[in-house]
Amino acid sequence: MLKLILVGIILLLTLEADNKEALEAFKKSDYVRAFELYEKSAKEGDTTAQSALSYLYANGLGVEKNIDKSIYWLQKAAYGNNSAAQYDLGMIYLGGNNVKKDTKKAFEYLSKSSEQNNSNAQYNLALMYYNGDGVDANVTKCVELLERAASAGHQKAEQNVGRIYMQLLKFEEASKWLEKNAKDGDESAYYLLAELYCQLEEFDKAKKWAQKAIDIGDKEAEILYKEYKLEKY
CATH class of the missing domain: 1.25.40 (Serine Threonine Protein Phosphatase 5, Tetratricopeptide repeat)
Structure with a gap:
């Protein structure tokens, strides 16, 4: 031996x-x-x-x-069981690059790679769940994968996970990621944070983000500001 x-x-x-x-x-x-x-x-x-x-x-x-x-x-x-190869092969089948497009095979390989914590695979698998591409649409599964990828530092996952949480009306989870997006310079997160904090009735925070959105010319933020009378806070 x-x-x-x-x-x-x-x-x-x-x-x-x-x-x-x-x-x-x-x-x-x-x-x-x-x-x-x-x-x-x-x-x-x-x-x-x-x-x-x-x-x-x-x-x-x-x-x-x-x-x-x-x-x-x-x-x-x-x-x-090479994670990078599984990811590459999954993306080849997903895009039909030099092979016949096969979303079932794409899902299979991306799932294997995702299980090995490949954040690129997790992100693209999340999109497949969101769009119902090669698998039944499942927004809950989508956001789980996005959070895993985002937690590993995947930039696009970080930019999207808060927005999907908003769709699921999970405002506490959404706020964490959208605050990070805003801190990282994503100005489109300003209005979403204002809307989110209005839903949570945290109007002082809503006012802050609505004003930031207004300052960059966001017309929807102006409407939100007036609708919730944020000038009072």
Whole structure:
């Protein structure tokens, strides 16, 4: 048993070394050398190398462009539970890029990647749930995935999660994210925060955000300001 473990460790170290050398070759635009090294590791089962090989085939770098082989190696990496490959393959099927568009397969691969906390997969899977694309529409599931992605720092998820919470009338959750959006410079969050705080009857906060929205020319904010008589607060 000890011998088998040592062999496994040596193999892993070799693969890592090959990948490092391959990456250096790629950075130097020595694509032929990069291809040789990645191909060697890919055939030995390294999913990172398989994903890299897919990229090289897709772009004709160091090898003649071959979309079929690109998809083949990407599938190998995805089947090997490589999260990035699962995401890439999911997006390929979602957009129908060089394959027949298949939202069911897209959902399958993005789900696998999402389960491994790939925030890009979580974001795009959330959109699929929101639009009912390849899966039954489920806004609750959408916002759960958006929050996970947003909590990991995914910018687009951060920008949208508060807005979806608003649709679900979950104002406390929405306020946290919309306040962050506003702090980060998203001026479109000003009116939403004003509306949200009116719903929560926190009119002093509503006045603050309505005024910010008015200052940038938001006509809806002017109507809201008058409707709730925010000048009193």
